[in-house]
Amino acid sequence: xxxxxxxEDFREEIxxxxxxxxxxxxxxxxxxxxxxxxxxxxxxxxxxALLNGEVEMEDRFLLDMSxxxxxxxCYTQCPNKVPTEEIVAATRRRIAEKKGLSTFGKGVATVxxxxxxxxxxxxxxxxxxxxxxxxxxxxxxxxxxxxxxFISSDRTLPPLTGKPFRERCPEIIHGKKGQPTVLxxxxxxxxxxxxxxxxxLLKVLKFIGVTVIIPKDQVCCGLPAVSAGATETVESLxxxxxxxxxxxxxxxxxxxxxxxxxxxxxxxPGMGEEFSDYSLKVKDIFVFLVEQGFTEQLAAxxxxxxxxxxxxxxxxxxxxxxxxxxxxxxxxxxxxxxYVEMEEAGTCCGFGxxxxxxxxxxxxxxxxxxxxFIAESGAELVATDCPGCIMQLQDSINHADGKQRAVxxxxxxxxxxxx
Ligand code: SF4
Ligand code: SF4
Numbered sequence: 001x002x003x004x005x006x007x008e009d010f011r012e013e014i015x016x017x018x019x020x021x022x023x024x025x026x027x028x029x030x031x032x033x034x035x036x037x038x039x040x041x042x043x044x045x046x047x048x049a050l051l052n053g054e055v056e057m058e059d060r061f062l063l064d065m066s067x068x069x070x071x072x073x074c075y076t077q078c079p080n081k082v083p084t085e086e087i088v089a090a091t092r093r094r095i096a097e098k099k100g101l102s103t104f105g106k107g108v109a110t111v112x113x114x115x116x117x118x119x120x121x122x123x124x125x126x127x128x129x130x131x132x133x134x135x136x137x138x139x140x141x142x143x144x145x146x147x148x149x150f151i152s153s154d155r156t157l158p159p160l161t162g163k164p165f166r167e168r169c170p171e172i173i174h175g176k177k178g179q180p181t182v183l184x185x186x187x188x189x190x191x192x193x194x195x196x197x198x199x200x201l202l203k204v205l206k207f208i209g210v211t212v213i214i215p216k217d218q219v220c221c222g223l224p225a226v227s228a229g230a231t232e233t234v235e236s237l238x239x240x241x242x243x244x245x246x247x248x249x250x251x252x253x254x255x256x257x258x259x260x261x262x263x264x265x266x267x268x269p270g271m272g273e274e275f276s277d278y279s280l281k282v283k284d285i286f287v288f289l290v291e292q293g294f295t296e297q298l299a300a301x302x303x304x305x306x307x308x309x310x311x312x313x314x315x316x317x318x319x320x321x322x323x324x325x326x327x328x329x330x331x332x333x334x335x336x337x338x339y340v341e342m343e344e345a346g347t348c349c350g351f352g353x354x355x356x357x358x359x360x361x362x363x364x365x366x367x368x369x370x371x372x373f374i375a376e377s378g379a380e381l382v383a384t385d386c387p388g389c390i391m392q393l394q395d396s397i398n399h400a401d402g403k404q405r406a407v408x409x410x411x412x413x414x415x416x417x418x419x
Contacts, residue, residue: 002238002271004231007051007090014051014087016080017044023074023084028348029067032365037064040074040084047091057095065091067359069352070227072320092229104357105228112220113233122160122192140405141394152360156395158193165195169202171216176209180251182288183213185241187260188220189387197387200414201256201285207417208292217244221263227353238268242275253282256410258315258386259353265321284318286326286385286409295333301416304336310412311342311379313370313393315386319346327385327409334416342377344369351392367396375402383409 023040024030030039037043037060046064049055070085078084101109111118134143141156165186175181182205190198205212222237241264245253255261265282268275289295312328324346332339350356350366374382374397382393382404393406 002235002242002268002275004093004234004267004271005086005090007047007087007094010047010083010087010090011051013082014044014048017041017048017082018080019045020079022077022079026073026077028071028073028350028366029069029362031369032350032362033067038067040078040082043068043084043088043091044082047087050091050094057098062095065095066355067362069316069348069350069355071316071348071352073316073348076320089226089229092227093231094229096229096231101228101230104354105230108224108228108354109230109233112222112225112230113236115219118188118192118220119164122164123162136398140398154399155360156391156398158391158394161192161195163195165191165198166214166216166218168195168199169214171214173202173206173212173214175206175211179209179211181211181213181249183215183245183248183250183253185218185221185245185253185255185260185264185282186214187255187257187387189257189259189391194387194390194408197256197408197410200408200410201254203414203417204285204289204294204410208289208294208297210292213248213250215244215248219244221260222267223259223263224353226263226267227355234267235271238271238275241268250281252288253278254285254288255282256285256385256408257388258284258317259388261321262317284323284326284385286330287323290326290329295329298330298333298335298413298416301335304416307336307338308381309340309377309379310334310337310381310383311340311374311377312345312409313342313349313374313382313384313389313406314346315384315389316348318385327383330413331383331409334412336416337412340377340379342373342379342382344373349389349392349396351388353388356392363392364396364399367392368400371396371400371402374404375400380404381412382406383412385409 019041027039046061055061068088072085074084142159186198219237219240222234225233261284264278269279312331331337349370350363356363384390390406397404
């Protein structure tokens with residue numbers, strides 16, 4: 001049975017915080033809000049006080065605990081490697097146990113647990129998009145026509161697809177003999193909002209000849225439910241994925257979403273023995289492609305006459321796992337790309353899953369900084385490796401009246417390959 005860790009299980013890690021404050025300068029929320037309760041050591045002190053029965057779950061406490069992107073930036077800078085994002089997530093689970101989930105959290109949990117409902121919402125959203133949304137110029141997303149609960153009307157959204165990605169492709173696509181077999185864990189962002197990224201991935205994998213399995217019955221990795229503190233939803237989704245993935249034989253699981261990589265590669269292995277394999281088997285698509293020698297194959301393609309200036313944004317869930325060079329290697333090898341590095345490419349974009357819904361104003365402040373760096377780089381496109389980041393980057397660019405577009409690296413790779 002999948003079981004998430006409880007707050008008590010982090011006692012030792014909590015005690016390792018020496019209150020040095022080295023995390024302060026690296027917390028995007030602290031950078032935007034300049035408030036001690038927003039920074040890692042403040043949250044760890046509150047989690048400690050909760051465990052010791054020295055604090056009540058009052059409004060101030062709830063606000064401080066909700067003000068975290070779970071980005072892990074503090075962890076990478078911490079001399080004692082205190083996993084603040086895991087401690088905050090465990091504290092949110094404790095809050096939900098005592099006080100119940102928030103209204104939005106309940107909605108997230110209900111939708112994620114019922115795949116049929118998710119399919120239905122996506123399809124209805126796709127069918128009614130003309131009525132519900134207005135199209136933005138430059139093809140840079142949609143905005144709601146009418147007020148909707150929890151979504152700000154000035155937020156840019158990607159169109160929902162009328163036909164989810166997993167309904168567009170067969171469950172198994174056979175490759176060349178002697179090549180590995182990979183299982184593609186699509187995640188919800190690609191399945192419902194960016195199916196073109198899934199199609200790009202299939203084109204790339206077909207080019208190198210690997211066999212691809214796309215289990216129809218895979219479900220959300222559960223990361224949005226982790227962020228909401230919805231323990232039972234995360235555990236039930238993990239169980240369903242264990243069954244869905246367990247029906248197949250494969251060499252690697254690949255993801256094209258940094259959050260799914262964190263869900264399967266980091267959260268699941270902590271939920272029980274039966275998931276321990278995942279930390280070894282799951283790979284980000286660009287790590288896989290670099291290992292397969294794909295960079296050299298790309299570099300051998302003839303250089304394009306029409307080139308685009310492209311920069312890269314590091315999704316937190318890749319950067320904090322040390323996946324920094326591989327996406328850049330692929331981008332730099334593309335025949336139609338002139339790569340430029342932007343300042344603070346590794347700073348969080350401000351999305352943070354449910355964070356950007358609860359704290360859209362702070363999320364926008366963090367995104368505005370990122371949009372400024374994108375503009376200063378002179379890039380026409382900002383490429384990344386996470387649907388959540390694409391959504392947030394495009395929203396931030398639109399708020400800054402920028403002309404750049406946010407894309408997935410795979411879209412550029414697919415564009416460079418012959419049909
Ligand atoms: S979380 Fe780490 S970096 Fe931050 S105050 Fe504690 S020990 Fe220092
Ligand atoms: S996980 Fe990110 S947002 Fe949360 S305290 Fe650490 S650096 Fe700040």
